[in-house]
Amino acid sequence: MHLRDVISKYGILFALIALILVAGILSPAFLKIQNIINIFWQISYIGIIAIGMTFIMIGGGIDLSVGSFMALMGALAIQTVNALGDTVGSVILSILITVAVGALLGAGSGFLVTKGRIPPFVVTLGAMAIYRSLVLNFANGGVYMSRSTKYSSIGMMRILELPVPMIVFLIYVIIASIILERTKFGRYVYAIGANETAALYSAINVDKIRIATYVIGGISVSISAILISSMMGSVSSSSTGNGFELDAIAAAVIGGTSLSGGKGKIVGTFLGALVLGVINNMLVMLNVAVYLQGLVKGLIIISAVFLQNFRRSE
């Protein structure tokens, strides 16, 4: 293998290591175990959503609704627990309901995209506006507060000193990579994204597979919503989830997922989310001036992707 190929194949990993080295040298506190755990914790919400997004994008779609979708699911989970009372049973029930509704709404988007023949950009842009408006409406623009201490403790819980959101995220990464890279379903997802006509001719039920990717997206959003709303003990109808769609798409794209479908890996998205998390953490650690943060962030993102395209640009 030529050096160029190595850089291209593992570009994102090199970018990540370079970032960590720079941050570690400029601010030794960056390398503290606690800080590394914090980074994994902080990226877990976006990361889980980005994994769902990866399925959708490989299948040739996109989901712009995830931010407001997450606020809606978080609000649903909180309101369900509040209505059912502060018991373990009601917490479990509320989690199940939230995941089920998330899957259903995801299926709805997928259905409109496939059977309704509406471009995914349009469907999910509409969904984004609808979900946010519903969240705002039910809370009158205010905050959904959890009255259940059992529910609010999930997001703050630790197992073996590791925060639960981080553990859920890592398990999610493993399960998702198995589904995408080791099953027939996974192969079909790549197939419909790479060449829809060819997939149709090989007797793949394109619509069904594509709807399934949106269902996975909806489930991912719900899990992320449960983690973040239980950790904060609240969902702000106006601000929770704002801009998450961009971060989730960015994580997937930085990790090598193609915007036009057919290409991508869960590990890539995982590393992409990690790059975003390291950048955000670094900006604070190094106390980068407020107005310049966007500049630094943008430059790093562009260079990370440039590294991966090294071979292709030759």
Place this chain on the structure above:
Amino acid sequence: MKKVLVFVLVLLSLVTFAAAKYRIGVAIPAADHGWTGGMVWWAQYAIKQYAKDSTLEFTLVTAREPSEQVAQVQTLLAKGIDALVINPYESAPLTPICVEAFRKGVYTVIVDRGIESEEYNTYIAGDNYMYGYLAGKYIAEKLKGKGNIVIIEGIPSTINTERVQAFKDALKPYPNIKILAQQPGNWSRETAFQVMQTLLTKFPQIDAVWTGDDDMLQGVILALQQAKRDKNIVLVGGAGQKEILKMIMDGNPLVQIDFTYPPNMISTAINLAVMQLKGQNLNGFYQKGMPRKIILSTETITKENAKDYYFPDSVF
């Protein structure tokens, strides 16, 4: 059937035309964080107070960006309004349309964010300078002039810059107070939580935290609790959010003070427009006209007076 429908429509329009003597348009930014959510709630609240007054008709619109707000105000003007109460999304882009309203004879009340022109009737706003200054002064005195502090500020904007500058002005007489870090929390609980988490890992000793508002303060409190460092620290937020006010009322040692930047200034602005249209003047004023510029004072909330600022029904 058709005739009946037409008749009903004509009747309806007659009723609305006959009844509403004064039409007031209210244009504000949409709820994109806690405080703006509060302003939307208070606008609705003020309008509801006039529900039984058939001489008044309100139209409330909220915008997600400046161009949307310009379009909304254009629509309001086309519809015909007697007064416009507007919290401009941004100063420059909203200036021409506000001036147009003023020139058309619409009584124009500008709320909080000013426009780049003097062509309006009344301007009412909060005091951003004192909002930052009082917080700085309180922290400096509470720390007896010595300690390490952290600033978690709002979304980069002129309002935010003015507050942070004022905060630093208040610290000038205290050379032994050190600002360890100044980072944006974007007026969001989640972002402030993450930023504070990182800062706590970096700095072993933080004596005080000032956040641009109470939403972010809640994220900071969560990060402190999680790191078990929620002791011996001075915390100041701002704007009087109800959950923080509840903590102050209950005598929670973590937060003992708050400073107002009231979202219900929109309600006051709506009242000003109504009073003007009905020819009433301000109680205690010898002059007949409405004041041209009103800067509301930043009020200090402590355990003693917190109940006067606590509105459990409000969303903020």
